[in-house]
Amino acid sequence: MKKVFFAVSLFLLIAGCKKSIDKIKENAVVSAMTDGQWGITKFVNNGNNITFEYTNFKFQFYSNNTVDAFKNGTIEKTGTWYGDATKMTIDSNFPNSIFPLNLINGTWQIENNSWTYVVASQKSGADTRSMRLEKL
Numbered sequence: 001m002k003k004v005f006f007a008v009s010l011f012l013l014i015a016g017c018k019k020s021i022d023k024i025k026e027n028a029v030v031s032a033m034t035d036g037q038w039g040i041t042k043f044v045n046n047g048n049n050i051t052f053e054y055t056n057f058k059f060q061f062y063s064n065n066t067v068d069a070f071k072n073g074t075i076e077k078t079g080t081w082y083g084d085a086t087k088m089t090i091d092s093n094f095p096n097s098i099f100p101l102n103l104i105n106g107t108w109q110i111e112n113n114s115w116t117y118v119v120a121s122q123k124s125g126a127d128t129r130s131m132r133l134e135k136l
Contacts, residue, residue, distance in 0.1 A: 032115050033061040033083060035135075037070070041117075042132040045103055053100040058136060069094060069101055077101055090120060103129060 038061070040054035058070045067081045079094035079101075088110040094101045108120035108131075121130040 033081070034063050037136045038118075038133045039136050040131055041134045042130070043100075043103070044130045046127055046129075050100065057101075059133070067092065067094075079105075090118070104131075 037058045039058055040051065043049070043051045043054055056072050057076070060068045060070065061081055062068075065080055065082055067079050068075050069077045069079065077094045077097055079092060079097070081093075082091045083089070084091075090108045090110060091106070092108070093105050097105065106122050106124050108122045110118060110120050111130075112119040116135040118133045119130070120133075121128070123129075
């Protein structure tokens with residue numbers, strides 16, 4: 001009986017630690033993303049470099065999982081975002097957006113990152129995209 005109690009207690013402790021570690025990772029992602037504005041410094045859509053389409057855009061991420069896309073200093077569109085540190089993904093959605101913001105919608109796989117940049121890629125149907133976000 002003591003062995004069963006010990007095993008269950010150990011399992012609950014480990015599960016609780018994993019949840020705590022996941023929460024710490026999630027908080028770090030939110031903290032990094034919401035501290036300052038970001039710009040797209042590289043965007044490739046199906047092999048075509050279209051970075052110039054994002055030259056006048058800046059993005060401000062908020063801890064309530066919303067994001068504002070500023071174009072020339074004015075909010076162009078508000079969307080949502082969610083970062084998953086465990087899966088190394090960022091989901092973004094700018095509802096009813098038009099080109100080029102609509103290309104940002106979807107789940108992005110983070111390939112490389114630091115506190116000041118994120119390199120991510122996305123496969124959406126036959127489309128393949130990659131982008132680099134940098135803190136401004």
